[in-house]
Amino acid sequence: MxxxxxxxxxxxxxxxxxxxxxxxxxxxxxxxxxxxxxxxxxxxxxxxxxxxxxxxxxxxxxxxxxxxxxxxxxxxxxxxxxxxxxxxxxxxxxxxxxxxxxxxxxxxxxxxxxxxxxxxxxxxxxxxxxxxxxxxxxxxxxxxxxxxxxxxxxxxxxxxxxxxxxxxxxxxxxxxxxxxxxxxxxxxxxxxxxxxxxxLLNSSSIPNIQPNINNSEATGKEILYVVQPGDTLSEIASKYNTTVDFLALSNNIKNPNLIYPGETLTIYINSSTSSENFNSIYIVQPGDTLSNIANVFGTSVNSIVNVNSISNPNLIYPGEVLKIPSSTSSNTGNSNLLLSTYIVQEGDTLSQIALTHNTTIDYLVEINNIQNPNLIYPGQILKLYSSGNTPSNDSFTGTYVVKPNDTLSEIASLFGTTYEHLAELNSISDPNLIYPGQVLKIS
Structure with missing residues (x-):
């Protein structure tokens, strides 16, 4: 060498x-x-x-x-x-x-x-x-x-x-x-x-290639679907027994109302033998294990394996998108957790994030394996959860990460609720003011 x-x-x-x-x-x-x-x-x-x-x-x-x-x-x-x-x-x-x-x-x-x-x-x-x-x-x-x-x-x-x-x-x-x-x-x-x-190459453009997977052919874990003229994200979600929010987040779609013919979507397919429901997703971080993730979200390894059709529970990868099933009654120690993730924005500090989400710096450091509490990066995804010792009207069934150009009314429409309800649930004083990366509770 x-x-x-x-x-x-x-x-x-x-x-x-x-x-x-x-x-x-x-x-x-x-x-x-x-x-x-x-x-x-x-x-x-x-x-x-x-x-x-x-x-x-x-x-x-x-x-x-x-x-x-x-x-x-x-x-x-x-x-x-x-x-x-x-x-x-x-x-x-x-x-x-x-x-x-x-x-x-x-x-x-x-x-x-x-x-x-x-x-x-x-x-x-x-x-x-x-x-x-x-x-x-x-x-x-x-x-x-x-x-x-x-x-x-x-x-x-x-x-x-x-x-x-x-x-x-x-x-x-x-x-x-x-x-x-x-x-x-x-x-x-x-x-x-x-x-x-x-x-270096002798530069030329990459040819227009479509994925080598039929629209209706499952790969065992996910399929690739090529958007057809007239398709809407809600129709596709309904066809494949998933949600608009999950399709939008897992495919980096900023505006769920805007998809175009020829666009390729990744659609995660539940195992035919699984009856698990999920209410949020999680992006695997370096150092994560399935058991740690299950513990954080108050569920079991088997539940995550089943809902994601994981063949090897010991093999997950940073950046992998996991569906997180609802907490099971057997996980009584974690059944009252409020669960979400947060994408670090420019100018954020760990203390501000902890204050906003009613937790502590030490707790965020521990669950995210942060070596230096003064060093976090824009785009970094933090795990957030806190004990459920909050008023009963704060209970919720899932979370949504605000994307650029989102409005509260559009988000409310996606989840079949009202912007007034979301504003009250998330203590938002101005419904016209939400920001990318903000984590909203959805009920």
Missing amino acids: QSISSDNLKGIDVSNWQGVIDFAKVKNSGIQVVYTKATEGTYYTDPFLKSNYYNAKSQNLYVGFYHFFIPESKESSINQAYYFISKISGLTPDCKLALDVEVTGGFSKTELSELANIFLIEVKKLTGMDVVIYTYSNFANYNLTNILDAYPLWIAEYGVNTPMYNPIWDSWIGFQYSDSGYVPGVSGGVDLDVFTSDI
């Missing part, structure tokens, strides 16, 4: 964790390459994908996309390739399309490498563009095989100038050498990279 060189291109890789980025400051700091997360599995699109792309492009930065790989099956590898490309259709990357391989899914290294290879072959076939594999040094040593040596490497190893030996690759075109760097324009820590010029 070669060492970092002065003629390498300086880069960062980002996702929703970095929130809103000032790419003018990033450019002025000397950064030349920006990789932004596009997708994960066949169910998650990073909400900052398009904004990161256009804002970085406006500063003449080289832009690349990466897909977080969820190893499941050969069919899933192909579907993930279609999903990845469908979400970046029409965009013009400057850098090789990257596959992030860092979880095994319980597969052997031979099986995992074959599944990754299927994905990469499909991406190249769909786009005609070159690809690159991102992985960690230790992961490459123990979990991958040389079936992947035909692809260039973007390697991650921290605190060194030269990555360690691995038996598959003897050189890299990308090297992530820090996961906690500082770059002006980025809130908090960010991954730092260097790249050789081989990371």
Whole structure:
């Protein structure tokens, strides 16, 4: 493996964790390459994908996309390739399309490498563009095989100038050498990279690709539905036994009344044997386990597994969207919890958030595994819950996170209630004044 060189291109890789980025400051700091997360599995699109792309492009930065790989099956590898490309259709990357391989899914290294290879072959076939594999040094040593040596490497190893030996690759075109760097324009820590010029493409637009899944064909966990002329979100929700709110939140839809033909929606399908109901959703955070999540929300691991059709309870991923079933009577210790999540906004402090949500800084630190209470980031998703020692008229059956351009009357209409009721339930003094990221109780 070669060492970092002065003629390498300086880069960062980002996702929703970095929130809103000032790419003018990033450019002025000397950064030349920006990789932004596009997708994960066949169910998650990073909400900052398009904004990161256009804002970085406006500063003449080289832009690349990466897909977080969820190893499941050969069919899933192909579907993930279609999903990845469908979400970046029409965009013009400057850098090789990257596959992030860092979880095994319980597969052997031979099986995992074959599944990754299927994905990469499909991406190249769909786009005609070159690809690159991102992985960690230790992961490459123990979990991958040389079936992947035909692809260039973007390697991650921290605190060194030269990555360690691995038996598959003897050189890299990308090297992530820090996961906690500082770059002006980025809130908090960010991954730092260097790249050789081989990371660059002869730029051309991604072709318009539709996901390789029939509208009515379930994948076992979710389906991809292509919006047809005349469709409404409420009709689609009714057809698939879900809610407008859940479809809007899980597909990053800002205006539930505005969908368009050809748009691809991820729809989560309940297991045919499950009768579980859910009243909220939760986005998995780094370090989460299913048992911890179940405990926080006053439910059971089995209930979450059933309602989400999870095949392996020990395998969940950051960014995965989970439906949270209603608290069961067996969870008496947590049955009075008021449950929600909060998306950190620019200028927020933990003390303000704690005060607003009637909890304490120490409690938020504990349940969110926060190392430094003075360091939170715009876009960060915090778990919130408090004991139910509140007046009875504060009881509620779910939560809703306000999105840009939402109005209280529109939200009330979505949930079959009135804006006056929501205002009273949430102690809102001015019904015309709500803000993105605000968590509303819904009854």
